[in-house]
Amino acid sequence: MEQFIHPLVLYTACILGAAGICLALPRRAGGPQLIGAFIAAAAGGIAILAMSLKAGPAALPSIYFYIFAAVALGGALRVITHPRPVYAALYFILTIIATAGLFLILSAEFMAFALIIVYAGAILITYLFVIMLAMQAPAEGEVEVLTEYDTKAREPLAATVAGFLLLAVLTTMMFRGTAEIAPVATAAQVDSLLDDLPRKVERVLENHNMLEEGEKLALAAPDGGPAIDGAAGIIWVEGGAEPRIIERADWPEEMSVKNIEGLGFNLLRDHPGTIEIAGVILLMAMLGAVVLSRKQVQMDEEAKMRQARLLSGDTSGEAGA
Amino acid sequence: MNTMTDLTHLLAQTGFPDSMGSATLAHYLFVSAAMFAIGLIGFVSRRNLIIMFLCTELMFQAAGIALIAFGRFHLDFTGQTFVIFVLTVAAAEAAMALALVVLLFRRKESLDAGEWAELKG
Numbered sequence: 027m028e029q030f031i032h033p034l035v036l037y038t039a040c041i042l043g044a045a046g047i048c049l050a051l052p053r054r055a056g057g058p059q060l061i062g063a064f065i066a067a068a069a070g071g072i073a074i075l076a077m078s079l080k081a082g083p084a085a086l087p088s089i090y091f092y093i094f095a096a097v098a099l100g101g102a103l104r105v106i107t108h109p110r111p112v113y114a115a116l117y118f119i120l121t122i123i124a125t126a127g128l129f130l131i132l133s134a135e136f137m138a139f140a141l142i143i144v145y146a147g148a149i150l151i152t153y154l155f156v157i158m159l160a161m162q163a164p165a166e167g168e169v170e171v172l173t174e175y176d177t178k179a180r181e182p183l184a185a186t187v188a189g190f191l192l193l194a195v196l197t198t199m200m201f202r203g204t205a206e207i208a209p210v211a212t213a214a215q216v217d218s219l220l221d222d223l224p225r226k227v228e229r230v231l232e233n234h235n236m237l238e239e240g241e242k243l244a245l246a247a248p249d250g251g252p253a254i255d256g257a258a259g260i261i262w263v264e265g266g267a268e269p270r271i272i273e274r275a276d277w278p279e280e281m282s283v284k285n286i287e288g289l290g291f292n293l294l295r296d297h298p299g300t301i302e303i304a305g306v307i308l309l310m311a312m313l314g315a316v317v318l319s320r321k322q323v324q325m326d327e328e329a330k331m332r333q334a335r336l337l338s339g340d341t342s343g344e345a346g347a
Numbered sequence: 348m349n350t351m352t353d354l355t356h357l358l359a360q361t362g363f364p365d366s367m368g369s370a371t372l373a374h375y376l377f378v379s380a381a382m383f384a385i386g387l388i389g390f391v392s393r394r395n396l397i398i399m400f401l402c403t404e405l406m407f408q409a410a411g412i413a414l415i416a417f418g419r420f421h422l423d424f425t426g427q428t429f430v431i432f433v434l435t436v437a438a439a440e441a442a443m444a445l446a447l448v449v450l451l452f453r454r455k456e457s458l459d460a461g462e463w464a465e466l467k468g
Contacts, residue, residue: 030373047385051392070381077377081370095378102382102405106389111397111458118401121382125408128375132419137427141411144434149404149441156445157397160452175394175459185392193384200376204369211422285427292424293431300428304435311439318446 030201035076037194043069044190051179051186052109063103070099090131098124109176111157115150122146135285217274219283219291220256227254227261227281234278241265367420375416383409396451396458400444407437 046069049062078086101121108114122145129138228243244253244262248269253262259274386405393399411430418426455462
């Protein structure tokens with residue numbers, strides 16, 4: 027059976043990484059945090075490089091993968107080891123941006139930018155607000171001290187053992203199965219989305235001067251079939267001397283289905299209604315957040331009466347009293 | 348236009364409609380699994396409530412990487428659609444969690460998760 031990485035190398039890297047993270051977690055006495063972080067980084071590097079060496083030069087991911095993966099994992103390590111919450115949140119933003127880079131390499135441009143806008147732009151800012159709301163400011167002239175719960179991890183050994191057991195099991199099972207799966211779709215099947223994009227097809231043909239005088243996209247093929255058959259790679263044009271076919275080999279590069287087009291079709295045609303459900307989830311979360319964080323004000327009877335009068339704009343009661 | 352396509356070529360794994368090999372997929376899955384494990388360790392071992400929730404977001408990210416890598420491998424956009432919903436749930440979770448954190452902080456004036464140990468009964 028094909029393996030992506032030798033199990034011994036994988037488990038050694040896991041043990042090394044566990045030792046590194048265990049050392050790197052914050053503790054009271056200071057401790058060898060930096061050394062731990064280096065060991066953990068080395069373990070991750072060993073695992074990925076061993077995998078790349080085994081895969082051979084033909085199947086390697088692009089060089090940007092290694093850069094973004096290193097930044098993402100390093101940022102993640104810093105999120106859980108930094109004693110100051112504000113820095114942890116900032117390192118999380120770094121992780122997000124590196125992850126967006128990984129998405130770009132995976133040709134998921136829309137998700138990459140949505141990730142940066144939604145996560146780094148909205149969610150993390152909320153986190154920073156709450157962190158700053160919930161920190162005790164140091165008194166005048168005093169140096170800020172870190173709280174005890176930030177500087178001392180709870181059960182670092184048990185936590186890392188649990189985490190790396192999970193990682194070892196996950197990677198073992200994934201690498202066993204991944205070698206045997208085959209892609210379900212081919213490039214031709216992605217192009218079948220063009221069947222529903224006649225305006226785009228016509229515009230691209232016009233832009234690249236592939237239509238002769240008077241020619242336009244056919245309404246239907248001469249045999250009555252569809253004018254565009256993306257899966258078969260055929261486009262019919264008519265209006266010239268005779269209807270003719272433009273084959274896939276002649277298509278300009280601009281013709282290929284873009285990420286945003288494919289995602290739009292998938293989201294709104296193949297899974298209609300899910301957007302509504304997402305909207306309901308967000309609405310419920312908003313209501314919940316408002317109800318939860320509302321401050322309850324204690325008032326005695328007289329204060330309530332005064333407030334009610336004030337709100338109704340009625341001052342006659344006060345004059346009477 | 349030309350620089351744009353050059354840039355896309357430079358960045359993209361291969362030209363988009365070509366599928367990538369399963370060895371490349373394994374690289375992404377490893378990154379995803381490692382990030383998930385780091386998030387889990389942080390959630391279990393850190394005591395600051397806000398950092399704990401940051402670690403759950405880290406685990407969401409890891410799941411997102413795996414979903415998009417599989418979507419790219421199968422040339423199927425459903426993986427990306429799913430990540431949109433992961434983002435939605437993450438946003439909803441962040442709103443609720445931070446509201447709870449503010450509530451808990453008002454009660455005990457501390458973000459220590461250990462302060463609430465009596466909840467375990």
